[in-house]
Amino acid sequence: MATTTLSPRASAYTARSRVLEWLTTTDHKKIGIMYITTAYIFFLLAGLMALGIRTELAFPGTQILDPALYNQAFTMHGTTMIFFFVMPMLAGFANYIVPLQIGAADMAFPRINALSFWIIPFSGVLLFSSFLLGGAANGGWTSYTPLSEATYSTTSGQDLWLAALILSGVSSIMGAINFLATTFRLRAPGMTMLRMPIFTWTVLVTNVLLLFAVPVLAAGMLMLFIDRNYGGSFFNPAAGGDTILWQHIFWFFGHPEVYILILPAFGIISEVIPVFSRKPLFGYKAFVIATVSIGVLGFGVWAHHMFTTGAVFLPFFSITTFLIAVPTGVKMFNWIATMWRGKIVFHTPMLFAVGFLASFLIGGLDGAFSASTPIDFALQDTYWIVSHLHYVLFGGSALAIMAATYYWFPKMTGRFLSERIGKVQFWIVLIATQLTFFPMHLLGLNGMPRRIQDYAPNAGWQDLNVLATIGSFGLGLGVALMMWNIFASLRGPKTAGDDPWEGNTLEWATTSPPPSYNFDHLPEIRSERPVFDLRHPGAGHAPALTAGDGAKP
C-alpha cells in the first residue's frame, strides 16, 4: 500500500543498537521519556538536599551542614527543583503528549527538539560540578546582587550557576519555538484552536511565557557574568550601576516563571478530573480564557516580589496581583464544577488531582495574603513565603506531576503502575506535604526568617521545625515508593491496552505505546473530546445528525 511504504532509509534506521537509537532519536516520545527520566534524577538529588536542610533545621545548633554548605544546599535545592526538575518534567510530558493530543506525527522541528533535551543533562552536570570546583553558588535561587557579585561570592560556583542557567534557558527558548510552531502548524484536520485539549492550551500559553521571559533573564545573567568576570558595573551602585535592576530583571522573568511551572500542571489536572469524573470539563472556553489571562497578567505582577525595596509602585503591583487570582479562581471553580455530580472514580491519578486542588488552594490563598502590601511588609523573607511557594510548587506542580505520571504511564509503556502502591504513596505524600509545609506558615508568623542555618533554642521555633522535618522524611518515603513502583511496574505485564481510563483526547486513540509515527488513522475531530465522541457516537458535543434532523419544523 502506497501510504505505508517505508522510506529507503528505514533498514538503516532499524539496524542501530538500542542505546544508539535512544542517544540519536528525534522521536518526540523518546525525547519526552528522556526528559522525564532526567527530571526525576534531578528531583531525587534536589530532594536529598531538602532532607539535608530539614535535618539541619530540626534542632538548634549545627547538625550536618555547616553555614557555608547550608547556603549552597538551599541555593542548589531551589535552582535544581525549578530549572532541572519541574521545567524539564513538564517539558517532557508536553513533548510526549502534545503532538499526540493534536494528532501530529512529531514536533515541528524534531532535531531541535533533541538538542533542547540534550542541553539539559549537560547544563545540569555543569551546575553540579561546582560542588567539586570550590563550592556551589550560595546566593539563593534568586542570586540577588550584591550578594552574587564577585566581592561577596568568591567561588566559581556562581559563574557555573550563571552558565548552566543560560544554557538551560537556551534549551527552553528552543523548546518554546518548537512547541509554538507545532501547535500552530501541525494540528490534525478538524483540530481547531478551540478543540485543543486543555493540556495543550496550557502548554501553548506556557511556551509563550517562556519565549518572552527567558531571554530577559539571559540578558540579566550575562550582565551579572560580565560584572563578575570582566569588570562591568551594571549592578554596582558605587560605580553608577543599580542593584535593584537585578531584582527587576530577575522577577520580570521570575514571575512568568511561576506560571510556567504551574500552568501545565493546571493542564494535567484538567485532563485527569474530567476523565475520572466521567463528565466533560466544566466551562472549557472559560478555562481557555482564564489560561490566556494568566499568561497576560503574569507579565504585570513581577514587582510584588519587591514591595519592601521601596523602589516600586505598590498599589499597581498589588492590584494586578489580586487580579491574577481571579482567573486562577475561575479554574478552581471549573474543576469543582466538573466533579460536581460526576461519577467519580478514585484511581491514583484522580487522588493526586484532588490532593492538588486542596494543597494548591491553600498555597493560592496565602499568596493572596502577601499581595496585600502591609501584610507583605511583615511577611517578607519569613517562612510564610517558604510555605506559600512550597504549597504551590510541591502541593501544586509536584502533585500534578505525580498525577501525570500515574495517568500517562500506561500510554507510555502499555503497563499500569501499581494502584495499591499508588494509593499508599498518595496518602503518605498528601499527609507529609501538610506536615512539612503547614508548620512553616506558623513559623513565618512567629518571625522565623528564611535562609537561616541556625536559630536560638529559646526562639520557640523548635517544635514546629521538628514537625516539618518529620514531614519531609515522609515525603522522601513517598517518593521512594513511587520510584520503586515505576521500576517494579516496568517489569510487569502489558495489560493497559490503548485506552485504560476511557480518556477523551487523541493520545488514547492510538496504541500504548504509540508507533513512532503516532497514528495509523485518526478519528474524526468534532469537539475537544474526539475519543469520547468515537466511543459514544451521537452523545458528544457535536451529535451526529441523521438526515432531516437539521431541518427546521
Next chain:
Amino acid sequence: MTTPSEVLPAVHGAELTKDGHPYGSKPIENTALLGMLLFIASEIMFFAGLFAAYFDIRAKNLPHWPALPEGAEFGVTPVIIAATFILISSSAVIEWGVIRIRRGDRRGMNRAFALTVLMGVTFLALEATDWYILASEGVTLSGSVFGSLYFTMTGFHFAHVLGGVIGISIMLGRGVSGQFSARHHTAAEAVSYYWHFVDVVWVLLFATFYILR
C-alpha cells in the same frame, strides 16, 4: 506537488496521509519561517532586557550622562556613520536577493547575498575600529558603567551580525552549488528576516547612544 523528503523529517518516511500530505496539511516551509519569527521574538526580548538596563541606569545617573572617565569623549564619529549607512543599505540588498530568488533568478540572489556578506564584514570591521578608538580614549567595558553598557550592547549586536554573516554565507554557498528555486528558498528567506532584525536593533542602538544620549 511536494515529495515526502521535502515535507517530512528524513527519518519519518511513513507518516503521510492518503493524499500524500503530512498531518496538518500545511507546507513545512511556512513552519520554518514561523520558527524564525518566533526566534526573532525571543531575540527582541533579549535586547529589550539590555535596553531596559540601559535606560534604568541612565535614569539613575541623569543629568551626569554619559558618565565617562576624566577626559574621555563620546559622540557620533565618521566611522559610526559609515557603519550605520552600510548596515542599513545591506538590508535593502538582501531583500533584493530574496526578490530575485522568488522570481527564480538564482544568480541574482547569489550576487545580492555575496554583496550582503561583504557589507556585513565591513560593518564588523568598522565596529571593531570604533571600539579600538573608544578604548584608546579610555572608554572601556570595565572603566565606567556607560562603558559596560556600550560595549555589552554593541558587543552582543556585533555577535548577532557575525551570526548573520555566517548564516548568509551558508546560504550563498548553497546558492552557488545550485540549490534554491522560485518555490524552494525558505532558508534564504528566513536568514533575510534575521538580517533585517539585526539591522533594526542597530537603528535602535544608534538612536539610543547618539541621538537620545
